[in-house]
Every structure is written in C-alpha cells, then in structure tokens.
Amino acid sequence: KRQGFPEVVYGEGKTKEQILSIIEAIRSNGNDVLVTRISKEKAEHALTEFPEFLYNETAQILSWKDESKVDDSFQGYIAIVCAGTSDLRVAEEAAITAEALGCNVRRFYDVGVAGIHRLLDNIEEIRQATVSVVVAGMEGALPSVVGGLVSHPIIAVPTSIGYGANFNGLSALLTMLNSCASGISVVNIDNGFGGAYNAALINNIAKGARKQ
Amino acid sequence: KRQGFPEVVYGEGKTKEQILSIIEAIRSNGNDVLVTRISKEKAEHALTEFPEFLYNETAQILSWKDESKVDDSFQGYIAIVCAGTSDLRVAEEAAITAEALGCNVRRFYDVGVAGIHRLLDNIEEIRQATVSVVVAGMEGALPSVVGGLVSHPIIAVPTSIGYGANFNGLSALLTMLNSCASGISVVNIDNGFGGAYNAALINNIAKGARKQ
Amino acid sequence: KRQGFPEVVYGEGKTKEQILSIIEAIRSNGNDVLVTRISKEKAEHALTEFPEFLYNETAQILSWKDESKVDDSFQGYIAIVCAGTSDLRVAEEAAITAEALGCNVRRFYDVGVAGIHRLLDNIEEIRQATVSVVVAGMEGALPSVVGGLVSHPIIAVPTSIGYGANFNGLSALLTMLNSCASGISVVNIDNGFGGAYNAALINNIAKGARKQ
Amino acid sequence: KRQGFPEVVYGEGKTKEQILSIIEAIRSNGNDVLVTRISKEKAEHALTEFPEFLYNETAQILSWKDESKVDDSFQGYIAIVCAGTSDLRVAEEAAITAEALGCNVRRFYDVGVAGIHRLLDNIEEIRQATVSVVVAGMEGALPSVVGGLVSHPIIAVPTSIGYGANFNGLSALLTMLNSCASGISVVNIDNGFGGAYNAALINNIAKGARKQ
Amino acid sequence: KRQGFPEVVYGEGKTKEQILSIIEAIRSNGNDVLVTRISKEKAEHALTEFPEFLYNETAQILSWKDESKVDDSFQGYIAIVCAGTSDLRVAEEAAITAEALGCNVRRFYDVGVAGIHRLLDNIEEIRQATVSVVVAGMEGALPSVVGGLVSHPIIAVPTSIGYGANFNGLSALLTMLNSCASGISVVNIDNGFGGAYNAALINNIAKGARKQ
Amino acid sequence: KRQGFPEVVYGEGKTKEQILSIIEAIRSNGNDVLVTRISKEKAEHALTEFPEFLYNETAQILSWKDESKVDDSFQGYIAIVCAGTSDLRVAEEAAITAEALGCNVRRFYDVGVAGIHRLLDNIEEIRQATVSVVVAGMEGALPSVVGGLVSHPIIAVPTSIGYGANFNGLSALLTMLNSCASGISVVNIDNGFGGAYNAALINNIAKGARKQ
Amino acid sequence: KRQGFPEVVYGEGKTKEQILSIIEAIRSNGNDVLVTRISKEKAEHALTEFPEFLYNETAQILSWKDESKVDDSFQGYIAIVCAGTSDLRVAEEAAITAEALGCNVRRFYDVGVAGIHRLLDNIEEIRQATVSVVVAGMEGALPSVVGGLVSHPIIAVPTSIGYGANFNGLSALLTMLNSCASGISVVNIDNGFGGAYNAALINNIAKGARKQ
C-alpha cells in the first residue's frame, strides 16, 4: 500500500482457507496482493476463486498486479545474482517479489565465485543496475566479490543450502556480515522476499517516485 | 574515488607512522581521505602534518574533505537514529562518515523503544529522510519499530553495548535480522561506518548523481 | 493444589492411556486438573470418560474447573499481548491456563511492533491490567515496547516462530533477556503455560488471597 | 517516578562527571535517585557534592531516598536467596536496589543446593515472603529447588560466576529457563537490579499501592 | 569380555540382519551379549533365533546373560535416580545395562528437585549405594542435589528431555559439568549405557574382583 | 570431612584475608584443609600464620594434612596421565589434590596421542592403577586412546590449552563426552580438582574404607 | 576436466530428470562424469539410459570412466582409514571418488582409536601411502593418532555419526582442527568427496602428471 506496493501475506503456517479469505479481504479493498511461501496445493485453492492470479512454483509465490498501474517509463533495473540451481528458490522469491513490487529485474543465475570468469563476463550489465540482490549459500562469498566490482548498493541474501559446518545458513550469513567490500547489507537466511523489498525501496528512490 | 567518495582507511591495528604515510600517499594523488577507528593519539600525530584535517573523538574518525566539491543543492538527508548515550560512539561513526561522504545528516539520539513517545514526537522528521541508519545495542528492537513507521530503507547497525546474554552484540544482531518490519537490512556489529556507507550510496541515487 | 490451583499435567510424550489414568487419579482426590500440550486425539480419548472437560484445540489444553470455586468479586485482569496469528498457539496456551488458574483474562492479539499504532490504541486497557503476559516470536521486541508504556510486571514469552537466524526462538529469547525496559522477566521459549502461571501467582497476590 | 520509585542511572561506561551532572538534574526535579554499577572512585566524586547519599561497595550502588516517603506499615518482605560469597555482588545489587525501591528485604545468603539442609532450615521464613529473588551461578540449580518449596513467584538471577563450561553464565541461565518447577521467571545474567525491580513491582501489588 | 562383562552392540543404524549375525558371531565364541538402542521390531527378529534372550522395550535393550556366572555374594548396589516418567527411557537403559553387567540395581524414579521431600524420604537408601547414576533432563539439577547428600561417586547422565532453551540436552549437560557439588562426573546426553558402564566398573572395584 | 577428606576451599575470587580466616576457622575445628586456585602471593600470606602448610606453585594449591592419619598399607594408586608441559598446571592440580585426599599417585606426563609409542611404553603401569585421571587440551583425544587400553574407570579432564577453534576448551570437552571408548566420564574444563576428587572417591572404595 | 578428472555432479536436491540431462550434456562433450549423493532410485533412472555406468549404493555414487585413460604404471596409493561400520558411507564416498579420479585406493576400515592395536597392525601399509584420507565421527580422534605415526599428508574428514554432545559432527570437526599432530588438514563434515578430491590432487603430484 505504502510506496504503491501490494499488500504482502506470508503463507507459511496458514491454511488454504485462511489464505483465501485474507486475499478476499485485501481484494475487496481494491488492493494488489502478493502471497509468499505458499505451496502449489494452497495456491490452486486460491486460483479457483481468483483465476487471474499467477502462481510461480519455484518462487512459491502467488501474486496479482493491476497492469494498468505499471510504470513503463523507468529504465533502471534490479540485478538478481546467484551461483546456480541450488539457490534458485530463494533467487526466484526475490525476482518475482521485485517484479510484483513494480521493478524491472534482470537475472544472473550462473555466476558463482568458484567460476569467476562467468561473473566477469556479465559484470558490465550487473554494474548498470540500480541495486543488486546477491543470493548465496554454502560459503556465501559472492556478495564480497560482486561488491568489489560494482559501486551501487548490494542487498546480500544468505541461503541455507549446504550441509555440515554450514549450520543451516549460518556460514553464509556470517560471511556476508563480515564482508571486506563496502556497500553490502544483509537480510535473514533464505529471505529472498526481504532482499527484494529493500531493493524495491531503493529502486523507487531512483524513480524519484517517493513523494508520499 | 568511485561515487565521488573519499578513500577510506581502517585505522585499527595500524601504527601512527603507517597511517600518516598512507594519508600522504592518498593526498599526493589529490584524493580526499577518511580514517576510521583511529585513537586521539594517532590522530594528533597526523594532525601535526595535516592541520587542515578534522578529528572527531567520539566517532574516532579523522577526515578531510575538499569543501569546493560539496553539492549544496540537494535537500535530502540521512536520519541517524539511536536510543541514547551508550550507542553514541557507533552512531557518531555513522554520522561523521555520512557527512564525509557528502551527505546531509540529521541526528535523533534519544528515541529508544522503552520510551516510545520520544520517537513518535520525532517521527515526522525521520519519515522525511531519504534513508535511515538505526543504531541499537542490548535487545536491538529500535529498527523494527522505526521500520513500522517509515517507508524508506533502513540500514540497521547492531552494537555490542550490553552484558550477559547480549553476547557482545549477538542479541541485537539476531533481533535485526529477524525483524517483522519490511525494508530493513543489517550490517556487522558496531559497524557504523558500513551503515553510513550503504546509506550514502542510496543518498547518491536520490541525488541522481550516479553516472560513473 | 497450592494457591487453589488445579494440578497440571504435561501431555507431551505421554500416551492417551497414561493421560487418562493420571486424570482419574487426580479427580479421585477431588482436585481440579489441567492438561497442557495434549493433541486433539488424546483429548478425545479422555473426553469420552470425562465429558464435562473442555478441550481448546488452539491452546492444546484440556481442563476442568469446579465453577463453584471461582471468585467473581475480583475485577483485576491479566493482559495477554501478542502480534498476530503466528503466535496464537502460545498466546492461547497462556490465556487458557490463566483462566483455568482462576484469573480474568483480556486478549490483545494484533498489536505487534511493526504497527505500533494498534498497540497505542489499546494501551490504556493494557495499562489497567495487574500483570501482562507478552508473547512474541521473530525478533521478540514487543515486551520492550509494552514495558516502556506500562508500570506493572511483564512476563515475556519468546516463541519459536520465524526462520533462519531466528534459531528456533533463540533470537526472541535473547531480545527479551536484554530488554532495556525495566520490569520484564522471561520464561522458556514457547512456554505460554509458564508465563501464565507466573502471572496467576501475581494475580493472586493482588487478590490478597495468598494466606497459606 | 512511576510506582513512586526513584529514577535509576546505569553507571557503567559513564564518566564521573557525567554521573554527577545526571544526579544534579534528577535532584533538581525533586526526585529520588539510584545509581547502579558505579565504582567507588566515581561514587566518591558524587559524594563530595551529595554527602547525604549512601554508597554500598559490594553492591556498587549509590542511592538516595527521602525517608519521609517510606511506608512503614507494610509487613511483607522480599527474600533474597543465594548460595554463598561468590554470588554476593549480584545478590547485594538486588538487595540494595529492592530497599531503595521501598521494600523490606531479608537476606538468605548461605543456602546452596549442595548443602540442602541449610536451605531447609530457613525455608519457613523464605516461604512467608511475598516474592523471592534467587541468585545463583555455576549450575544455577537453586531457583528450581526453592521453587519446589514455596508457592510465591520467584525471580531467578543467573550469575557469571564459574569457569569452563559455565560460558560466563550461560549454564546458569539455561538451567533457570528450563526449570521443572512452576512459578519461576528469569532476568539477564548478573542482573541483580532487574531481579529486584521485578520483585518490587510485585511487592507494590501486595501493598495495594498501585493506583497511579 | 574384559571385567567379565558381556560384549556390547550399539543397535542404532544397524539392520536387523546385521544385528542377528553379530549376535551369532559373539554367541559362537561363547560370550554374553548386550544390544542397546534396538527397536522392538529388530529385537523380535533376533528373538526368533535366540528365544532365551530378553527384550526390554522401555530401555530398548536386548540381552542375554549366563546366570551361572552371576555373583550373588556381593551385597552392594547401584542407585539409579531420576525425576519421573520423561527420563524413564534413559534411566532404564542405565538400569538394564547395569544388571546385564552383573550389578545389583535399585531404582529411585520419582525424586526430582522440584519436590525435594520425595528425595529426602529415600536418601538413606541412596546413600548406602556404592555409586549412583543420576539421570535428569530439562534443567538437570538433580545430580547437584544428590551430590550434596551422599558421599559416593555420582555418574550424571543428562537427557534431551525438554524444549526451547533446553537445546536438546545442552542445558542439562552444562548444569552437570558446572555442579558445585564434588564427586560428580558426566557422560554424553542420553547415554544411559555409558552411565551404567562407568558405575559397573566402580561396582567391580567394590567387589574386589578386578584382578585381570 | 566425609570420607576422611580435608575441607576444600576454592581460592579464586577470595582475598588473602578471607582465605586466611577461613583456614583459621577450619583448623580450629581440628580439620585438614586444602586451598585450590590460590596465587603464590595469597599463599605466602597464609604461610606466615601456618608455616607447616605446603604450597605447590604449579598446581596453585596450598594444603595441610595430618600425616598421622595417612594409611600406608594400601598399594593401589591413581594414574595421572597427560601429553606434556602445556597441560601441567591442570595435571598437577589433580595430582596434588589426590595426594592431599590420601591417595597414592603416579604421574605419566609425556604420553600424548601424537606420539603413541610413549604411551604404549607406559601402558602396563597405567593399567595397574585403580583409576586414571586423563588430562588433555587441544583436541582432547588422549582419554579415548587410554580408555581403549585399560579396563578401569577413567575420569577425563579437558583443558583450555589451545587456540582458535579450540574455543577455550570446548573442543576437548566435546571430544571426551563423545568418546567411543567405554568407561570414561568427564568433569568441567580445567577442573583438575574435580577429576582427582572423583578418582579419590573410587580409590576409597578400593581401600574398602567407605564406612561412614 | 582439469587434471584429467571427470566432471562432478552433486546429486542432492536435483530431480532424476535434471541429473539425467546433466549427464547427457557432459557425455556429449566426451567427458567422464561422477555423480555424488545420488539415491538408488535416481541412479536407476540414469542407468536405463547409460547402462555402462556403475552405481555404488553405500557410497551413493554413480560414475563412468573411460578405462582406456587409466594410468596403470603408477604404484602409489591413497589410504582410506576409518573406525568401523558407522562411518562406512562417508569412507566409501571417499574411496569410490578417489578411484573415479584415477587413483589406487587401499581401505583400512576397522582401525578406531578405542582399539589401537588394530591400527598398529596395519600401520606399515598405511605409512607407505602417498596420502591418507582419515574418516571419523563421534570424538574424531583417529586423524591425530594416525598423524603421529605417518609422515605423509592427512586429509581428515569428520562425520556426523554420533548423538547428544556430538552436535551433528561439530565435535569431530573441532577435534580435527585442533589436532596436536602436524600434517593434518580438514574438510567439511561428511565430505568424503572433498577428502578424496584433495588426496587425488596430491596423488597426481606424486605421479608427476601435473602439466596442465
């Protein structure tokens, strides 16, 4: 609502009936709505009632956006950067969220630190972004490397991907908090939504649209 | 250098001789310079050579800025928010850094969660900021409360102030990472510099000055 | 028994047969009984034998109370405060427990820190309570804010709601232990029962009923 | 101020000049004042200006109370319970605080779990208290044992006394949070002040004095 | 084998076929055998082949002992002490193991710290034991209290019973390691077998039988 | 007192005056006394008054024992085993304590796991001991190896010797608790006293002297 | 590819379809391939298409190697060392990986620290290896003991085998990092693949084959 953003519902731990009635309430107020962490089965329950909604299974997001409200004149974009298939769920949670919040998004999904040249091949396009959301699991080193190569703000999202001394994402989280590159701030483990939300706020500043 | 920012030197663990010669090297290239985490005694050694520098003892920062480069036309400002005297050192590290990076800064230094009305009395002026740096120790709850009241990005800085189950800032750090308010990202414990650096990058976006 | 309280049975890890025979033993002594952490299925087993018992599924509590023993003359009440649906199970464990221990209870269930105005709208009624039980997950900041607004004792109950750096409630627990507001003490993660028990002891002091 | 309590100043990390000027400000408003965590040297600085103040070196507390405000008619008391000399600093911080907050205090300072009979010899007098503050370091088992023997609320205060797997009070803290006795709530490690503050709030309820 | 003890097999993670063939190998050497952490289903598979074995479901132990080897002349016994039904599995693992290792065992299973009088009622018989195995979960305070009352060695066994800040037995483990009572040593969380094995070695010393 | 043991005073955190007056009190009752964790300077203060006491600087122990009470007829001994000079302080705390408690002690101080042959050269004499106290820092593997070679009880004492991922003894502590050798129980980090105390209780059982 | 190694695919979290198509892509480039952490069911899906592949169920590895590329002239071998059946999965992950990377492997699978003589019986053959991979769970002491007996590099692999204070392999990991034997380096918990990969790199150095 604020910032022209849709209302956001956190789907985890809610029943499909609860989710449906929350959506109905929000829609009856004429607002856009975004449901995160919602399983396919719960989403399908809502889709029977609201067939115009879109469900993205990788991102686990159900969303609806009034296209007439989209602002096409702004060229700036958010770069969503990650190393590969393991971190896709979180990266897509970020990407779909950012799009639902009205941002242009470009995905860079195969640019991990262990193969630095793929990152360097894409760095010019990443550099042109307004802000980057960098998603990484295991050792979580990607934001540090990207941060050394670009001069816009980076929102770092640690993921729980890994095993053993990864301790469910603690390793990646600590790495990102201790980054020796400047211009990096961090959100909770697996919080692709939060990474995108922060990036969208910055994107809005770039649009010059923040006049509430 | 990038973003028109001065070069930053991390003073901790460097001798006064090392710091002085690093400053000389940077100045001889005609660049501005900012030294963080520098004690009074080390700063005085540098000031004998560079009397035009300013030292801020609370912030432990030594800095020099070519005033002719300052851009006075931009009205936007960064809000630096904290609860009181205990967190002052980190808040001032943020404030002085932000100013040295060319930002307008407004300080809100007595607005902790345990006395919510002082925060509410100032909230309109905080709301008008482009971005807030919210500094908090002990339970670190302040960013969550501010985050619920404003709609711009918040950079949260946990401090190590506290004792016992505070575990040197771990408590405040976890609080901020788990915030139920959207639009909050986090930097390392006591990293006022990092909080301000992220805020300055966002401030520059607001200026529309990002054209490197 | 002491304080006129019912005997309390912790249902987790006990079979439905064990629970039933414990209830029979207590009832045969003429005492009231409260079973916490009991699933619907186990409760139904007991209800076939003791149809006068009440089962609350949200709270996972089965209880019986001799209404003739209830003291209606006392106007004081316990405020149970939480942020929303996620913490309901624990909040209701507290609320139903407090009622079973003979207390008047008022529920404030939508007053989280990220929307401080809903809390402020209810604060006068919370302030009139004898004691508050404040339940919060994620960053667990709510007791600090309430604690700054009321001048009666607060029992803070951290919950395990959240993910990632929440570490199963550790984040909320540390927040509450480090609160900068005075008058807050803390019980175990998810221990709604314990929060209510402490509050009920204080409530009894207010009643002037403690004359054992 | 609220509850008729003096204003409380946390002395740690403040200079003697800062403390003195804070005291002057509070006194000039006609309020009572309590300074905790204040070293002998800082206290002596304040005492030259305010010779009517009392300094307790074990408790590290400087306080002043207008005796004319003391309410002598209330017979109830707070029991401060601990195992021995190691925990004395925290126990006395609790005891002196409680007295400064207008409570009657009785000290039980040699009643650890490893010598249960000394506790049993004193249990009747502890039982008569309105509320107990139980202070314990090392394994922190004392609140559980006292909690099983009394039926009033217990505020448990873990201390950092111990070594090795004590982890600076973590051991005692976890013990108290997991107590199998009902009616125990916990404050931060070494927080004797907090323990007493909670107890004083309960004591005030017993006085029937809570009518702000 | 050493100490006249049976060979011990750790059943967890072994298939029923693997367990059966290990038993056959040990028996074919004429040795006694004890299988711990073995489920009912796996035990029944072995019992079809070795019907003379005994399976204890609470303890999850399958064992065989040549009665002709038992030494009836020794009167000394091991006390197995715990607080109640929750810790029964571990306590019985200890008790059955100790018996299988040729020791006399006496069980004291309802003597927790929150009801100290039940412990005091049994203390004389516990005191007469050669050695005690004290099993406790949650806050794990029982060994400290027993240790203060008896003057023989205590093997403390923390259990994972509890929730929240119990952290799967960490709380009880730290409590026992930090005990202020002398004469307590500790084994791994839930390691009833280990507690009994240490006790049996001490029991053998008492028998004067250690002459290998 | 119990077990014919001297009374034990923990010197850390006590002033030299406090220690002296505690000694005087114990001696005036005719009891033996042992002071652990006492610095040379504090010990010398006590020695001026009690010149017949012995101070061991490595062990940091001051003790007095009435030689007429020593029982020379018992041949059994306690083996104190460690890897080298780094762990000497804790090993000697154990050795001197055991001797003060009336036990015969044999020291094996250069038998670490990284040079297994020195251990094997001494293993027969270690095997003959009634009980071993095995002291180890860094990875703490020594008790497991000794435990596999002897069939008497082992009291394992982790030390805080090491750096980095040693985490002040946590590494050695966890190693010992998880030992795959049977017959090992563990005391607190650096608790040489506790290791010896447990061993002395077992030694007394071997003496057949436990008749309190 | 580099070092003549096959390409490695991490199977966990990938569907059987994804795995199959990755294999097809690699094979179509003429490269060898190794899939780790792949369940039997997924492997069978791939085997229908690539019947010449081998699946090892204990190791959970599917692999293919062009035998014509194998270098038979090199006599050096890697020793894979572990204590017993519990650590087999990880040890076999290491062994099969090393073989797939073109190394000779010798297995020493029953040589734990609690039975040191089985290790000593095999030590000469272990000593002749170029490098050892030592796998251990629970207390993880085996690398220290082997490290003291051989003078080639050891790659230590902690496993998550154990319970309680093992904390899912943390205990073994810390043990190995703190080893007092020189020449030991460590990989992640349960990372048999990584242990073998490092050993194979060293093995290649021994072959003199490193000429990329």
Next chain:
Amino acid sequence: KRQGFPEVVYGEGKTKEQILSIIEAIRSNGNDVLVTRISKEKAEHALTEFPEFLYNETAQILSWKDESKVDDSFQGYIAIVCAGTSDLRVAEEAAITAEALGCNVRRFYDVGVAGIHRLLDNIEEIRQATVSVVVAGMEGALPSVVGGLVSHPIIAVPTSIGYGANFNGLSALLTMLNSCASGISVVNIDNGFGGAYNAALINNIAKGARKQ
C-alpha cells in the same frame, strides 16, 4: 627430523629459559630447529647464545637451518596468498615456516576478493605453484576464488582478523569449510604454521624426495 624437517618448538606459554634449554638439547643432537610464536624479547635471549639464528618479528619465528642441507635443484614453489596488511602475521608465519622446511616460497600479499583484478593480474604465477597456502580473515572468501582459478591443492588458513560477527575467526573458518570450490582443505584459525607444514609435505612429494 622426519622428512628432513627441523624440529619445531611452540613458543607460546614457555619461558625464555625453557625455550633456550630446549634449543640447546635439539642442537646438541645435531638437528635443525624452528621456534614459532616466540616474542622478540624471548628470541633475543636465545640469540645471545645462538647468534647464527634468525628472528623474524612479523612471523614471530626464530629458526636455524644448515644451508648445506638445502636442495637447490628443485624449481617448484609454494604460493602464499593473502589480502593485505591485516593478515600479514599469519601469512608470514606460513612463509617463514615453509622456507625453514626447505621450500621455495612466493608471496602474493595484496590480492583480496574485494579487488579481484589484483588477483587476476597475478593468477598465472600462482597457478604455476605446486600448492598454495591461502590466508584470509573477515569473511574468508579468498580460498574459494583462488580455488576456482587453479588446479593444485589449496591449504586454507582462516585468521581471527575482524570484529563483531566475525567471532574471532569463526566466520572465516566456516566459509572455508563450506567452499564450493574443490581442492581446498582447512587448518585451525591463525595456524599459519600448520598451513605451511601441510604444504611442505606436498612440496616434498613433488620433489620426489619422500623415500623414508
């Protein structure tokens, strides 16, 4: 001694007299000697007796090597890689150790992840090394990046450099253990000696000199 290496003495916690007499003992056997973690003052004490020794203050190492034993024919070298001045002490401990163990060393000391181009400028020369020791503090990401660029073994050494959520090197340690690049193994925090020792063993394999 083994591998033709000098004997190594760990200087920390040893007095200057102890160190001198250990050196005398080793030299009298005709062996080379290396003392690590030795302060300047202790080193000077040894140098008065052994003026032919060399002391490196940055590395805190005192060493002596019989030049006649050095093998000049081997061209292979060890790359020691780190990000900058903060990690110099540990990097030099590694470098000086490796040289004392008879290896050729090349230093790459300004190649951190936040400035990836400096690393890329040097990567060819690093690639030619037999083995790399990569030292990094703060987020510890450097080994992952180097590991993706070279195909020889990497020994990663985390340092304790950093603050806040660095937790004294834990952050860098976890990063390295979770590296997504293959061919990386890890030693203890700040253990430059251990990193170099492992590298020297591998270097010896390359020399083909391992024929003990």
